[in-house]
Amino acid sequence: MRAVGFTSPGGPEALRVLEMPVPVPAPGQVLVEVAYAGVNFAEVYRRRGWARATGEPVVPGLEVSGRVAGWGEGVDGLSLGDPVAALTHEQVGASGGYAQFAVAPQELVYPLRTPAGEVDLLPAAALPCTVTTxxxxxxxxxxxxxxxxxxxxxxxxxxxxxxxxxxxxxxxxxxxxxxxxxxxxxxxxxxxxxxxxxxxxxxxxxxxxxxxxxxxxxxxxxxxxxxxxxxxxxxxxxxxxxxxxxxxxxxxxxxxxxxxxxxxxxxxNLGEIAVRAPHVLREQALAAVDLMADRRLTVGIGGIMPLESAWEAHRLLESGASVGKLVLSMAN
Incomplete structure (x- = not known):
């Protein structure tokens, strides 16, 4: 699968396109085929050097939207193709969201269909991190x-x-x-x-x-x-x-x-809460899904960029020039 990541900390130019294996969901995890990935300043921190230096490629990305592509043992209540958003935070064992596929714990995977309607995948990319924050x-x-x-x-x-x-x-x-x-x-x-x-x-x-x-x-x-x-x-x-x-x-x-x-x-700190009280994030995310489905809550999308331009999204965030939510699209 296509992904964007880095092998050594650095500036935005450290981000490059990688070929990575599709992650295999562990017990309790859901595999998501990513449509959009939100871009957050926490990913800039990680690229600057907060990531563990293992010599292996690091794929950042805290939040995604897309469709269920599989799951591990113990997961229930989902069907293949269901639209979802997911918090893909490394502290909970998820894989990074700057990729065509990502895995996350089911508790941090949020269904986007509600009695009021379905949340579009584009604004839903901001749900797991930005809206819950x-x-x-x-x-x-x-x-x-x-x-x-x-x-x-x-x-x-x-x-x-x-x-x-x-x-x-x-x-x-x-x-x-x-x-x-x-x-x-x-x-x-x-x-x-x-x-x-x-x-x-x-x-x-x-x-x-x-x-x-x-x-x-x-x-x-x-x-x-x-x-x-x-x-x-x-x-x-x-x-x-x-x-x-x-x-x-x-x-x-x-x-x-x-x-x-x-x-x-x-x-x-969202990551600490995801580890210690994931039910709190789920409660807030599902409340927001209802509001987003009936358009009472909107997200201002400031830019949609192809996955390969993640470095440019990071540059914009660091410059302070961006307005609204920046989102990466997996579409070619």
Whole structure:
């Protein structure tokens, strides 16, 4: 089968087309013939050197959509050809999604047919990682209807999806920050009540900021942004941290300050949850499937590229120029 991966860590150019054997599903695993694979910054981290150095080819890719092509012992309730999405995270023993076929545990394989209809395979490629992360961030941050939410990296795949989910769950206001001034004028900015340039901390990151601050800040940027976000919280406000694309040094936080200000910092890592509480991800994914099937929840697809152009998708993510969800297509 065709796949894209790397043998040594490096830049986007480290990704190359590989010929790999079709993975054989182990007990409890499902084999998926991949139609689309979502592209995520976690795969950039892996390519940069987070992958184990074994000398063997590494195929990244955390999420796919496609059709059931087989299964291992102990799997039930599926038929050949069923449309599904799957979380293909290495921490749960799955094979990488940048390939024509992938395997994943059945608990992390999500049927796309519902009484309300069937989710299209293209947006479903964002379901296992991007959409469930959106739900997970809001749940982890103890979001409640009527609250004000600030989302950093607001026009990326996770950011824009989280804005949509926050609206569905009753947010009072949804605000965001972006890294470049050009994004302020994008049509997608209409998802937000207000959009700020991230470096304009005088505009958003102050205790007397918009309406006295925020109840919840979702921070995938890290570094100085995390510290500024803490200062922009109301009492009982929360910052959820879930990324560090710039490789910033760790942010030093004072437990004393958190106590005295009644604020909180919470971490969210999808891979750890997939290992320790996969049922939580399944519950969130299946709830999202229902919303996507009847079009109450949409995913903004920012670009569809052939599998062989995975390196270009990585370059776009790292540049900060991409908007919406980037997806790789297995079609020739």
């Amino acid at each position: 959106a739900y997970g961030l809001l749940r982890t941050g103890r979001f409640a209807a009527g609250e004000d939410v600030l989302i950093h990296a607001a026009l990326g795949g996770v950011g824009s999806t989280t804005a949509r989910v926050a609206r569905l769950l009753g947010a009072r206001r949804v605000l965001g920050t972006v890294g470049t001034a050009a994004k302020l004028d994008r049509a997608e900015a209409a998802l937000y009540d207000a959009l700020y340039l991230r470096e304009d901390t005088a505009g958003w990151a102050r205790p007397d900021g918009p309406d006295g601050g925020f109840d919840l800040v979702l921070d995938s940027v890290a570094g100085p942004t995390t510290q500024a976000s803490l200062g922009a919280l109301r009492a009982l406000g929360r910052v959820v941290v879930y990324g560090n694309p710039g490789g910033h040094p760790d942010t030093r936080l004072s437990a004393q300050e958190l106590w005295l200000s009644s604020r909180a910092v919470i971490g969210y």
